[in-house]
Amino acid sequence: MSLVSLNHYNRSYFYPDDRIQENLSDITKLHFDENEFQSMITETLKKRKSANIDIQQISRQTKISNKNLRLIEQLKFDALPPMPVKKAFILQYCKVVKNLTRL
Helix, strand or coil, X not given: CCCEEEEECXXXXXXXXXXXXXXXXXXXHCCCCHHXXXXXXXXXXXXXXXXXXXXXXHXXXXXXXXXXXXHHHCCCXXXXXXXXXXXXXXXXXXXXXXXXXXX
């Protein structure tokens, strides 16, 4: 049995074999659950369209580019900046749309 190391946030973790390291690779993605975010974005997009909120208005409030907002709405997560920026962009988008639809 050999030890395998996994570097995460400048910390080293040692595991007894490769299988454990492979199973833990998802943890190093900062718990980004695509299915959870897809449903949240789909609901938010419906709210935005029903309230006639322009994507440029969201861009002005969030300081997220129109391009990245469109990628979020198209569920193209791989084209977004890396984690944790990706997660922050998505959460900020949903928060702003939620606040704008309350008005």
